[in-house]
Amino acid sequence: MNLALLSAGDLTGDNTARLTGRRRDHLVTVLKASEGDTLPVGLEDGPMGTGTINRLTDEAAELTLTLDRSAPAPLPLTLVMAMPRPKMFRRVLQTVASLGIKDIWLINSYKVEKSFWQTPWLQPEYLRENLVLGLEQAMDTAMPRVHIRQRFKPFVEDELPALLADRPGLVAHPGTSTPCPVNLNRPATLCIGPEGGFIPYEVAKLVEAGCQDIHLGPRILRVETAVPVLVSRLYDPCQ
Amino acid sequence: MNLALLSAGDLTGDNTARLTGRRRDHLVTVLKASEGDTLPVGLEDGPMGTGTINRLTDEAAELTLTLDRSAPAPLPLTLVMAMPRPKMFRRVLQTVASLGIKDIWLINSYKVEKSFWQTPWLQPEYLRENLVLGLEQAMDTAMPRVHIRQRFKPFVEDELPALLADRPGLVAHPGTSTPCPVNLNRPATLCIGPEGGFIPYEVAKLVEAGCQDIHLGPRILRVETAVPVLVSRLYDPCQ
The missing domain is CATH 2.40.240.20 (Hypothetical PUA domain-like; domain 1)
Known part of the structure; x- marks a missing residue:
């Protein structure tokens, strides 16, 4: 704190x-x-x-x-993240809040186990508790909003286009040909998959919706490490 | 895995x-x-x-x-890190290994509690176990080396100069005036403090030894988040 x-x-x-x-x-x-x-x-x-x-x-x-x-400037990033394993979820939430992300969409994916959605950590009071811990760590006051979407296809087809209307969309996916941009420093929507990654159908749907698939090099990182790495490539924290 | x-x-x-x-x-x-x-x-x-x-x-x-x-190229970074709290230590080790860091120095600092050094996770077999987990996550084979230095001053005065002889040294410290460089992409030595940070005396000693103090903006990050952020500013993971 x-x-x-x-x-x-x-x-x-x-x-x-x-x-x-x-x-x-x-x-x-x-x-x-x-x-x-x-x-x-x-x-x-x-x-x-x-x-x-x-x-x-x-x-x-x-x-x-x-x-x-004033509180530090928010990161102009919408984060669309496959629901993490409950064991990691609290830590990921705290990390995301500490990085200054204010708009978080938790979505389903083929490799998200059904049981992940049963975790008590998704209840509003626990979401809030972990977001508060992240803000208190980072010395910030602006509370992130969390949206929960348990069906992949309706989210991608019906809601994602609005999140891409005025900003580029990126999907982090190992093995694609485009490296993650550096110092983008403007609003963007970033999609990140579960442990084991999005399946090809999901990547195709995200690309069809308007996302560019990008990679972070040969190393496969856990979500809790990949998020800070992606955010720190895309945004200069010292601005 | x-x-x-x-x-x-x-x-x-x-x-x-x-x-x-x-x-x-x-x-x-x-x-x-x-x-x-x-x-x-x-x-x-x-x-x-x-x-x-x-x-x-x-x-x-x-x-x-x-x-x-071949395994992915190692990160040409020497990481000098104040010994983390045991609860976080395994995860930090795994994260550091997954990022491709091969040279890790665990040092003392005023805010490192004496009890941290008693953790069984510092025993060689457990150090190795957690480094292996990081390598298996990232798909790498090159085993990092870990050096344990329980006295700050002898380390900084007698050993750190050799780690700075052919490369720049950086110390991450909130509130300093120089932002973290981006895409340094060459060998460097990075010092990172404990929860609560290095005390002014320690920063002064590290600067005296040849390190530049740098910051990551207004947000204070946990070590497990600060390390991926620093590494991703300094090095392009896609190179």
């Missing part, structure tokens, strides 16, 4: 807030904070700044806020 | 091998392979190709090998 993310429910006044639960405990046990200390804070979908701890009890930390900065 | 990595002990003849344990079980339970099927294989620190399953028993898979390709 490099920043404590505050939601509307945490606010107790115009410039005061009350942290409880995980965030209060993190302050005490990891950051070893005490009354009078300051810490980075941010308001969900709003500005960031610092919080000064006025009172610290067993239940809560009461803060006075100075919110004087 | 996108490739089964064979060590000398797995070979049973000039072009035959015997897979047991995890790799044999993966063939059967995940890849659903049977006699007559082929799979990608590679010889540790040697060529890659395919293995044909001649015989599959409850204990072993007996393969005939055709090794006709």
Whole structure:
């Protein structure tokens, strides 16, 4: 937690807030904070700044806020991702949020096992929890939106075209002939397959919808590594 | 396991091998392979190709090998990394190996807790196991070397200069003024700190030894995300 993310429910006044639960405990046990200390804070979908701890009890930390900065610019990327294995899903969500991606579509694919869709981590409160962890890691406040689409073909035929209307689409697929572009630095839609990759039919459908198939070289990377690699080729994080 | 990595002990003849344990079980339970099927294989620190399953028993898979390709080019990067928290360490090792890094120095830092050095994952057999998993993921055969240095100052003063003699050194540190270069594409030494970062004294020592401090923009990333991001800015994976 490099920043404590505050939601509307945490606010107790115009410039005061009350942290409880995980965030209060993190302050005490990891950051070893005490009354009078300051810490980075941010308001969900709003500005960031610092919080000064006025009172610290067993239940809560009461803060006075100075919110004087904007959150970092969002990445202008729509990520269309085959639903990952539940074991990896939370970590992938946190990673995606920490990279500044704000628009996430979880889709089906032939190699997505049916059981993946049963994971409790897809429930709204757990999605939110892991997105918050990613934002707090990266010091960001803008909450990503997650769209869940359990049928591949209707998504690709009926919804993907709108996501490609004003921006290039890319599908990451090992063994294709076009290398991933570098420093694209403008809005784009990126599709990434499951463990084992999209099957040829799926790649063909994505290309037919308007995506360019691109590769990342000879190494096959796990989704949690491929996403940061793709994002870092396409966008300059220092801009 | 996108490739089964064979060590000398797995070979049973000039072009035959015997897979047991995890790799044999993966063939059967995940890849659903049977006699007559082929799979990608590679010889540790040697060529890659395919293995044909001649015989599959409850204990072993007996393969005939055709090794006709080279492993992907190694990344010409020396990675100097503060020892990660044990919970993350295995995953970081696998990620680093999958990215093609061959020279890894695990060093101490003020924010590395003493207990991190006690983890069993630092024992040679476990280091090897996780490096193998990374190589098998990425379809590579060249085994990385891991150097363990539990004292920061002697490492930086006595050993780091040799790692910087013929190549630039970089230290990733949020808040510095120089952005991470893109497409450096030549040998370099990259230093990356622990959770919470190097302390100013450590950054100063690394800079004094010849490293340039660089940043990745306003977002603070976990080590397991920062490493793929840094590597993908510095090197074109498609070259």
